Amino acid sequence: MKGKTLFALTILYTILLLWLSLARFSSSIVKVKGGDKIGHFFAYFVLTILWGLFLFFSKKQNRSLKQSLSITTILCILFGVIMELFQGLLTTYRDSDGYDIIANTSGTIFAIFIFILIKDKLISFKQNNQITS
Numbered sequence: 001m002k003g004k005t006l007f008a009l010t011i012l013y014t015i016l017l018l019w020l021s022l023a024r025f026s027s028s029i030v031k032v033k034g035g036d037k038i039g040h041f042f043a044y045f046v047l048t049i050l051w052g053l054f055l056f057f058s059k060k061q062n063r064s065l066k067q068s069l070s071i072t073t074i075l076c077i078l079f080g081v082i083m084e085l086f087q088g089l090l091t092t093y094r095d096s097d098g099y100d101i102i103a104n105t106s107g108t109i110f111a112i113f114i115f116i117l118i119k120d121k122l123i124s125f126k127q128n129n130q131i132t133s
Contacts, residue, residue, distance in 0.1 A: 003057070003058065003059065006050075006053060006054050006057070007054055009050060010050040010051055010053075010054045013046065013047060013050055014047065014050075014051075014079075017043055017047055017079075017083075018083065020043070021083040021084075021086070021087060022083070022086060022087065022090065022091060022094070024091075024093045024094075036100070036103075037099060037100070037102075037103040038103075040080075040100050040103035040104050040107065041103045041104070041106055041107040041110070042107060043104070043107065044076060044080055044103070044104040044105070044106075044107030044108050044111075045107035045108070045110055045111045046107075046111075047076050047079070047107075047108070048072055048073070048076045048107065048108045048111035048112065049111050049114070049115075051072045051075060051076060052068055052069055052072040052111065052112070052115055055067075055068040055071055055072055056068035056069075056122065056126065057126060065115070065119055065122060065123060069112055069115055069116075072108075072112070073108060073109075073112055076104075076108040077104070077105050077108055080100075080101055080104030080105060080108070081101055081104075083104075084096045084097060084098075084100050084101050084104075
């Protein structure tokens with residue numbers, strides 16, 4: 001995957017998540033207990049993976065994996081908290097939910113854990129094949 005493609009995908013996903021966080025939706029017909037929290041977990045897991053990969057493999061900013069993951073963790077958790085605050089402050093049809101923040105943060109932490117598990121492969125891949133510009 002080329003760097004500009006990864007960057008575009010990361011930005012588009014972030015914008016989609018922003019829109020999904022603030023948009024009005026009609027109630028779904030099928031309700032799954034905890035389904036909302038699973039959705040939050042998965043959404044922030046993907047957000048963290050995308051930003052982590054982009055920041056680590058960027059040629060313009062030659063960051064270590066530790067630096068990339070630190071920045072990614074802070075950005076994704078902050079984004080999740082801000083989106084929850086915005087739901088309560090900027091909309092009349094959504095509420096802030098502390099449990100959503102926990103689900104968002106859990107998705108981010110799980111993604112970081114995955115990065116740590118495969119760190120040697122990521123570092124080796126970066127040394128042998130730069131994928132971004």
